[in-house]
Amino acid sequence: xxxxxxxxxxxxxxxxxxxxxxxxxxxxxxxxxxxxxxxxxxxxxxxxxxxxxxxxxxxxxxxxxxxxxxxxxxxxxxxxxxxxxxxxxxxxxxxxxxxxxxxxxxxxxxxxxxxxxxxxxxxxxxxxxxxxxxxxxxxxxxxxxxxxxxxxxxxxxxxxxxxxxxxxxxxxxxxxxxxxxxxxxxxxxxxxxxxxxxxxxxxxxxxxxxxxxxxxxxxxxxxxxxxxxxxxxxxxxxxxxxxxxxxxxxxxxxxxxxxxxxxxxxxxxxxxxxxxxxxxxxxxxxxxxxxxxxxxxxxxxxxxxxxxxxxxxxxxxxxxxxxxxxxxxxxxxxxxxxxxxxxxxxxxxxxxxxxxxxxxxxxxxxxxxxxxxxxxxxxxxxxxxxxxxxxxxxxxxxxxxxxxxxxxxxxxxxxxxxxxxxxxxxxxxxxxxxxxxxxxxxxxxxxxxxxxxxxxxxxxxxxxxxxxxxxxxxxxxxxxxxxxxxxxxxxxxxxxxxxxxxxxxxxxxxxxxxxxxxxxxxxxxx
Amino acid sequence: xxxxxxxxxxxxxxxxxxxxxxxxxxxxxxxxxxxxxxxxxxxxxxxxxxxxxxxxxxxxxxxxxxxxxxxxxxxxxxxxxxxxxxxxxxxxxxxxxxxxxxxxxxxxxxxxxxxxxxxxxxxxxxxxxxxxxxxxxxxxxxxxxxxxxxxxxxxxxxxxxxxxxxxxxxxxxxxxxxxxxxxxxxxxxxxxxxxxxxxxxxxxxxxxxxxxxxxxxxxxxxxxxxxxxxxxxxxxxxxxxxxxxxxxxxxxxxxxxxxxxxxxxxxxxxxxxxxxxxxxxxxxxxxxxxxxxxxxxxxxxxxxxxxxxxxxxxxxxxxxxxxxxxxxxxxxxxxxxxxxxxxxxxxxxxxxxxxxxxxxxxxxxxxxxxxxxxxxxxxxxxxxxxxxxxxxxxxxxxxxxxxxxxxxxxxxxxxxxxxxxxxxxxxxxxxxxxxxxxxxxxxxxxxx
Numbered sequence: 001x002x003x004x005x006x007x008x009x010x011x012x013x014x015x016x017x018x019x020x021x022x023x024x025x026x027x028x029x030x031x032x033x034x035x036x037x038x039x040x041x042x043x044x045x046x047x048x049x050x051x052x053x054x055x056x057x058x059x060x061x062x063x064x065x066x067x068x069x070x071x072x073x074x075x076x077x078x079x080x081x082x083x084x085x086x087x088x089x090x091x092x093x094x095x096x097x098x099x100x101x102x103x104x105x106x107x108x109x110x111x112x113x114x115x116x117x118x119x120x121x122x123x124x125x126x127x128x129x130x131x132x133x134x135x136x137x138x139x140x141x142x143x144x145x146x147x148x149x150x151x152x153x154x155x156x157x158x159x160x161x162x163x164x165x166x167x168x169x170x171x172x173x174x175x176x177x178x179x180x181x182x183x184x185x186x187x188x189x190x191x192x193x194x195x196x197x198x199x200x201x202x203x204x205x206x207x208x209x210x211x212x213x214x215x216x217x218x219x220x221x222x223x224x225x226x227x228x229x230x231x232x233x234x235x236x237x238x239x240x241x242x243x244x245x246x247x248x249x250x251x252x253x254x255x256x257x258x259x260x261x262x263x264x265x266x267x268x269x270x271x272x273x274x275x276x277x278x279x280x281x282x283x284x285x286x287x288x289x290x291x292x293x294x295x296x297x298x299x300x301x302x303x304x305x306x307x308x309x310x311x312x313x314x315x316x317x318x319x320x321x322x323x324x325x326x327x328x329x330x331x332x333x334x335x336x337x338x339x340x341x342x343x344x345x346x347x348x349x350x351x352x353x354x355x356x357x358x359x360x361x362x363x364x365x366x367x368x369x370x371x372x373x374x375x376x377x378x379x380x381x382x383x384x385x386x387x388x389x390x391x392x393x394x395x396x397x398x399x400x401x402x403x404x405x406x407x408x409x410x411x412x413x414x415x416x417x418x419x420x421x422x423x424x425x426x427x428x429x430x431x432x433x434x435x436x437x438x439x440x441x442x443x444x445x446x447x448x449x450x451x452x453x454x455x456x457x458x459x460x461x462x463x464x465x466x467x468x469x470x471x472x473x474x475x476x477x478x479x480x481x482x483x484x485x486x487x488x489x490x491x492x493x494x495x496x497x498x499x500x501x502x503x504x505x506x507x508x509x510x511x512x513x514x515x516x517x518x519x520x521x522x523x524x525x526x
Numbered sequence: 527x528x529x530x531x532x533x534x535x536x537x538x539x540x541x542x543x544x545x546x547x548x549x550x551x552x553x554x555x556x557x558x559x560x561x562x563x564x565x566x567x568x569x570x571x572x573x574x575x576x577x578x579x580x581x582x583x584x585x586x587x588x589x590x591x592x593x594x595x596x597x598x599x600x601x602x603x604x605x606x607x608x609x610x611x612x613x614x615x616x617x618x619x620x621x622x623x624x625x626x627x628x629x630x631x632x633x634x635x636x637x638x639x640x641x642x643x644x645x646x647x648x649x650x651x652x653x654x655x656x657x658x659x660x661x662x663x664x665x666x667x668x669x670x671x672x673x674x675x676x677x678x679x680x681x682x683x684x685x686x687x688x689x690x691x692x693x694x695x696x697x698x699x700x701x702x703x704x705x706x707x708x709x710x711x712x713x714x715x716x717x718x719x720x721x722x723x724x725x726x727x728x729x730x731x732x733x734x735x736x737x738x739x740x741x742x743x744x745x746x747x748x749x750x751x752x753x754x755x756x757x758x759x760x761x762x763x764x765x766x767x768x769x770x771x772x773x774x775x776x777x778x779x780x781x782x783x784x785x786x787x788x789x790x791x792x793x794x795x796x797x798x799x800x801x802x803x804x805x806x807x808x809x810x811x812x813x814x815x816x817x818x819x820x821x822x823x824x825x826x827x828x829x830x831x832x833x834x835x836x837x838x839x840x841x842x843x844x845x846x847x848x849x850x851x852x853x854x855x856x857x858x859x860x861x862x863x864x865x866x867x868x869x870x871x872x873x874x875x876x877x878x879x880x881x882x883x884x885x886x887x888x889x890x891x892x893x894x895x896x897x898x899x900x901x902x903x904x905x906x907x908x909x910x911x912x913x914x915x916x917x918x919x920x921x922x923x924x925x926x927x928x929x930x931x932x933x934x935x936x937x938x939x940x941x942x943x944x945x946x947x948x949x950x951x952x953x954x955x956x957x958x959x960x961x962x963x964x965x966x967x968x969x970x971x972x973x974x
Binding site: 036037038041042043045046047048050052053054056057058059060063064065066067068069070071072073074076079080082084086088089091092093095098100103107108109113115116117119120121123124125126127128129132133134135136139142146149161163165168175195196197199200201202203204205206209246247248249251252275277280284294300301302304305322338340341342350351352353355357358359360361362364367368371372374376377380381383384386387388390391393394395407409410431432435441461464466493496498499502503505506507510511512513 | 528530549561562565571572578581602604610615616621624628629637645648649689698704735786793796798799818826830839843849850866873874877879889903904
């Protein structure tokens with residue numbers, strides 16, 4: 001260990017020791033613990049000055065609140081600290097590589113944020129007279145045009161609020177189209193590797209879900225699909241590229257078989273980001289596909305939303321799109337159709353799936369992103385995402401086990417836990433060890449078709465240097481696991497704001513809202 | 527391209543490491559005859575400045591609410607949002623993080639969700655709230671499905687005071703699931719008799735207060751009748767600010783409370799993204815849709831938070847899940863929660879009172895305009911006026927005079943011509959005396 005002139009040790013080991021001893025506050029330098037607002041706030045405090053309207057005769061008719069709500073307030077400086085401190089306990093794309101497979105944690109350009117906050121977009125009401133919002137309607141129509149051009153589809157329903165809501169929208173259109181033909185088709189085929197939202201969506205629409213097994217290389221076998229097709233099948237819901245990170249190479253054959261059976265092809269577009277500008281789903285026989293604007297087109301994930309999930313539809317399904325929708329006039333302008341009545345003879349909307357018109361704030365961000373990239377940049381982004389995933393696959397395949405090594409990966413690469421056999425280290429342990437190295441873990445235990453799945457999606461937002469450091473880290477961890485250092489994995493993470501949390505306790509004794517702790521004194525008084 | 531860090535040299539080196547000649551080798555599984563050879567016929571990449579110019583031009587063609595006397599509500603409300611809120615939600619760690627699946631590095635988001643759930647539970651007078659739905663309308667439809675699961679019945683009775691879009695979403699979702707909906711006629715006067723429609727087959731009664739037309743509804747007798755026949759009361763609101771002043775639905779016997787939280791922290795943004803609030807009794811928690819955050823401890827015994835009770839959810843239960851919802855309204859929850867924290871009970875009560883005072887003033891003023899009748903005996907910050915003319919034309923004429931003066935009821939109720947002369951009008955804290963004077967003067971002119 002080297003010493004500086006003042007005699008203080010400079011090696012990292014020493015500072016680590018210092019960190020272990022408890023501090024008076026429980027804080028560690030920049031790592032500051034923050035209590036709940038219910039513990040730091042006060043009922044008589046507010047951070048908002050409100051004008052006093054003076055006395056007036058109320059018109060509440062005796063409906064006035066009689067009891068206090070018990071909601072604490074914070075002044076502005078206190079609120080600022082509360083939330084800034086909390087923010088520092090989160091991992092974020094802006095901090096580092098966020099390899100959550102299937103989630104597409106790419107860079108969120110700040111121009112998008114700035115544009116979404118223009119008063120002409122952020123401060124307009126959904127029910128203002130349409131004559132006062134022509135720019136908003138044009139924006140929605142313009143985004144719709146980009147989506148149609150990129151997907152090769154006939155029509156787009158803009159109102160779905162997120163991916164799963166888009167699935168609902170597309171599958172409801174399919175259900176309506178089947179009903180319009182006077183048919184009853186109760187079954188939907190869903191591959192085992194699908195996102196949980198697919199079977200949940202089908203079930204919410206009253207369909208019975210029949211799983212389609214994956215073949216050995218991780219893709220769907222058209223022969224299996226043909227076996228399951230019958231006049232009872234309404235649709236197949238297929239993710240492409242699929243959740244194993246593979247392009248379904250027999251997709252055209254599957255689509256043809258599905259159509260021949262009188263059923264529809266729903267594509268889960270969660271992974272559209274791999275193929276933008278490379279191939280159009282409309283050319284592959286897709287009838288409906290949602291597009292997660294918060295994945296492919298970079299609107300921020302915001303700690304779990306909001307998203308947006310417009311659905312593109314084929315010619316056959318277009319008339320069934322829910323209200324509201326944008327109708328494209330021959331002169332290229334967009335017209336807003338809000339009601340079934342307005343839809344007239346040209347359409348038979350299946351209904352309405354949300355109040356108002358959809359996620360305008362996300363539309364502005366997504367269109368800003370698309371215009372920035374342009375057609376060339378969007379294609380380059382897809383290529384870079386795929387290149388980066390394959391680079392990770394190539395550089396790790398000797399120390400980790402690639403689940404489906406035969407086919408090229410698309411934007412994400414799936415590993416299983418065979419490389420951990422006999423080490424005592426599980427996928428969970430491996431993921432938690434990544435946290436100590438400064439990375440958010442990859443998607444774990446999904447898809448369900450391989451054991452101990454680790455799904456890595458680097459996106460196009462990483463430099464080669466960043467990818468190399470990530471690869472180096474995973475190599476190091478894999479080697480460490482194989483070297484028998486199981487204990488350090490079991491204890492991980494050691495350096496995060498929290499060690500492993502007791503999820504069983506959370507589920508067995510749910511505490512879902514704050515309540516005043518019962519003090520011994522209060523108990524005695526009862 | 528400014529968002530893509532790889533250089534051509536990097537790309538070549540990486541292709542070499544992979545062992546392929548070119549990028550197209552990695553797309554080999556795409557059928558050759560389907561691959562795009564040309565770029566889609568869309569514009570090429572543009573500079574930040576160029577994009578900004580084009581979007582700013584589009585935005586400039588819209589009349590923003592802040593630029594005119596503005597009285598539009600009907601499910602989305604213009605409120606003043608403190609500058610702190612928008613600053614904080616743009617913190618990278620909140621804005622660019624994912625759903626908190628890895629709790630050790632997501633305590634920030636998780637604690638916010640726990641605080642949000644606690645705030646919503648208290649505001650609504652319920653025991654538990656979830657971590658949000660997409661918006662009030664989808665929350666309402668999900669509440670109906672939840673009531674069907676709990677009661678094992680499938681007929682919902684829906685008030686004519688429910689926001690027409692919420693009613694539309696509920697009807698669509700119910701029809702698609704094969705359930706029944708008994709909808710009362712639109713109720714602009716707040717006088718419907720919903721009790722008569724509740725029977726032994728009823729799963730739930732859906733009532734909005736303040737109603738779409740602004741009336742405050744006494745939920746107690748409805749809760750009593752519903753409970754007497756084994757049904758649930760679903761109480762809905764579109765203006766969460768009202769809960770600062772009126773009695774919470776939980777105190778009036780509601781079993782599920784759903785509503786729109788946009789008013790706190792979130793801008794109008796032409797209708798979305800918003801934030802659906804969803805609260806219920808503890809005994810129903812396992813039938814709830816959506817994510818739930820719960821308290822627990824870590825390996826050192828320190829308090830921490832995790833997503834919990836996920837065996838209700840699609841990623842575990844697949845086709846047996848309580849809902850297909852995955853992404854919710856995370857960042858909008860954060861905005862809501864920050865605004866709520868800044869207000870506290872003290873600020874919320876004052877702000878709600880100011881909203882009510884402004885609406886009372888506006889109603890008083892509009893009542894003096896010849897040809898205008900206020901239909902409400904009670905209201906919070908929104909009420910309905912009858913103008914004895916085609917309301918759509920009147921609202922358009924007001925807009926032509928630079929006043930955004932409410933929503934014609936017919937726009938949301940196209941099937942009911944008898945609502946032709948009704949306008950739903952809102953006034954919040956943002957309106958000044960000058961705004962109100964401009965509105966009443968313009969209305970007088972239009973109706974003259």
